Amino acid sequence: MLSWKHEKDTTRTAYYFSSALTYLLGMVTSNMALQWVNYPTQVVGKAAKPIPVMILGVLIGRKVYPLKKYFFVFLIVSGVVLFMFKDQAKNATDYQQFGIGEILILLSLTMDGLTGAVQERIKSESSPTAYAMMLNTNWWSTIIVSLGVVLSGEIFKFISFVTIHPEIIIYLTGFAFTGALGQLFIFYMVSEFGPLPCSVVTTTRKFFTVLASVIIFGNVLYPRQWFGAILVFSEIYIEFILGISTS
Numbered sequence: 001m002l003s004w005k006h007e008k009d010t011t012r013t014a015y016y017f018s019s020a021l022t023y024l025l026g027m028v029t030s031n032m033a034l035q036w037v038n039y040p041t042q043v044v045g046k047a048a049k050p051i052p053v054m055i056l057g058v059l060i061g062r063k064v065y066p067l068k069k070y071f072f073v074f075l076i077v078s079g080v081v082l083f084m085f086k087d088q089a090k091n092a093t094d095y096q097q098f099g100i101g102e103i104l105i106l107l108s109l110t111m112d113g114l115t116g117a118v119q120e121r122i123k124s125e126s127s128p129t130a131y132a133m134m135l136n137t138n139w140w141s142t143i144i145v146s147l148g149v150v151l152s153g154e155i156f157k158f159i160s161f162v163t164i165h166p167e168i169i170i171y172l173t174g175f176a177f178t179g180a181l182g183q184l185f186i187f188y189m190v191s192e193f194g195p196l197p198c199s200v201v202t203t204t205r206k207f208f209t210v211l212a213s214v215i216i217f218g219n220v221l222y223p224r225q226w227f228g229a230i231l232v233f234s235e236i237y238i239e240f241i242l243g244i245s246t247s
Contacts, residue, residue: 011126011136019118020140026111029104036101040084045105047080047206050199052113057196061120065196068242072235076200079231080207082224116195123194130188137187207232 033042050073057063122128128136149155162168189198211229214221221229 009126009128009132009136011122011128011132015118015122015125016133016136017140019115019122020137020144022111022114022118023137024141024144026108026115029111030108033101033104033108037105041101042105043206044081044085045102046108046112047084047203048077049109049112049203050077050196052109053116053196053199056110056113056117057120057194060114060117061195062124063120063194063196069196072239073196073200075231075235076204079228079235080203082228082231083207084210084228085224112199116199119190119195123191128191130184130191133191134183134187138183204232204236 030042030046033045037045054065054070054073058065119133122133149158186198186202189201207229213219
């Protein structure tokens, strides 16, 4: 992973542009959904990300998965949703606004699926290195975001906010640095294994983060959460055993 391969990237520009655009739209719609739904609802909704990635990967990315893979993805998504779901009473305002946030989450999942489909096309047609994919995707993302913040006027609000709170530059720098480190591993997984395994890993990571916090802080798990945890660990164990038997 740490070795640099100096190979010519033959990936079409349209693919990188499409990947960057759908990635950004997925992130924007996901964050916009928080205006109408609470954070746990958004997290649970986004836990279903591997499903659209798999479906659109087949329809658009021309990827073929064995039947057992569909079962494993359904199993792990169900386990994560059961584990992370929180019962919360809804007030009248929640019912009045019901629908908009959920639609935005569905749009975000659709964009995630399209991103995965485009990345599958990139992987199958040109197989660029993780670094080339990361560089070109972020290059187009920077252009799109720059145009967006200038045309929408958000750039001026940002400058005004930073002027009042200059200490935020330190946090933004740290956020950008750690985000870039994380992307190294994400794009490596996409380029070597494909977008579906990457989406499954990132989804499972949320589960283990919450599980670790439960263990560390001694929080009590509901029976539903224990069942969800069993589903996740069962999927990982079964796939591991099958991987050993077929290798």
